[in-house]
Amino acid sequence: MHGTQQLEKSAESGEIMMSKLLADIEYKTAEPIDVPMIKQAGQLQQTIWGNEAVTAFPEMMAIIRNGGCLLVAYHREQAVGFSYSFPDYSAAAGKAYLCSHMLGILPEYRDRGIGMRLKLEQRQWAIRNGYEKIVWTYDPLESRNAYLNVCKLGGTAASYVESYYGESRRGIPMDRLVLEWDLQSSRVIGALDGRKPAVPDAEGLSKLVSITAQGAPEKHSFEAGQQGYRVAVPPSIQLLLRENPELAKEWRFALREALVPLLNAGYRITSLQRDGESIHYVIEREAGCTS
Template sequence: MVKLLTSAQTEIRLVSLHGTPDLQRAALLLRQIWGTRPGDDPPLPLDVMCALAHTGGYVGGAFLDGELVAVAAGFLASGETLHSHIAGVASHAQGRGIGLALKEHQRAWAAERGLNAISWTFDPLVRRNAYFNLDRLGATAVEYLPNFYGPMSDGINDGDVSDRLFVTWPVTPARVPAVEPETLAAAVPILEETGVPRHGGGAPSLRCATPPDIERLREDDPEAARRWRAALGDALGGALADGYRITGFTRSGWYLLARGGVA
């Protein structure tokens, strides 16, 4: 499948990747995006990527003016679902809609095969990913997975606990309602923007903050990053375990939650 998106300045070509040369380029790009050093575990081993592409899994790439700048890969899962295991966009190509275009390529690929949904995990502390996944795409957060992958040594996740949010995204597009300011104001905070936890007291709606840039914080203040990880796990993970559901995410970095997923 090939899809061309053109503007006055760029041309994005989206394709399913096949063949060892293209998959080698894809594996190298993922290592560059993740900042993987010699001796680190690769974000996705080349042999696994080759097996996925050969046996009916999804391996997609985005080319910007002929350069491979984004890669996503996934496998067929239960319940007529494509599980997107990994996706990344080169830093110099971000901000051009390439991540969104690649997700739409995944959605079209899944629809062609009669699948109902796409699932994936993401780090709930990474604010830009939470906003993209939950607000822009309209994915639904299903569960909080503490230390899902165990210790990781792939570059970007070194030395951090691998807590993840598991989300699903329907193949059939759905409208994402905007978060109203009064909805945010009415929600009781369970984790402040300072990283200080609060007790929600069983309120009907809650809000949970995230740090502005957890990746930079890991480098500049690892201890503060670890405190945020523990606090978010207790607050967000605890609320989900207590029957709340995530109903939205704001551009300013707040998760919104409600009892039973009703806003």
């Protein structure tokens, strides 16, 4: 597909998805002159995560002036959510990409499609400004985020970073998967059109981690060289953290031990599948997930 046709198709896919989302929220892109908007984004960070997570105003201003993007969602002129990204560079690819650093929504406005819309607005801004890829991190134990990132947005993950943010207050390492969103790939365009990425038959994939009747991870032996694998993930890590932090910690290390060697060996997370009450990551060889 020629570049112009690809861009038109890409924009059309984003618009179709946007039309299905909440209509009474307004989305604005901050310019360097929009000082109140930039300060509102800082206030949202403080409200959502506390003082330790707040990005300094001068830093946000400098990043907006130098290839970054700040989007703010408003409901009746109240700032209720935002996304914040800055430019980065891949020496291997020889290209700049956009690093999506923060996305936050006030608790009372969650589960209303705002997060999805912020990602779509961010994507359109990135394409207009010459970026081909957006990268961000997420907790591999957050199956809900994983489904949004991989299945609904069409991203893939091929890198696992241990203790990305150190340890939580409960002493659990804050590991992260690095999600890559190739903005105009056929995979992403298909996902935004509502088509789930094609994956191998689940029954033909070996399980490296499954979930027991008690909700604990059960690890299985690793046979190298297969086309794909499945790794279970708990249905609600937040509930587990509240009710059984030790079991949550056990899940952290079970996923780390399964995913790190696979991703280091050239595999990539390409989907999530539900098997009865269980949810599994689908991990395929790198060659199997090119667009």
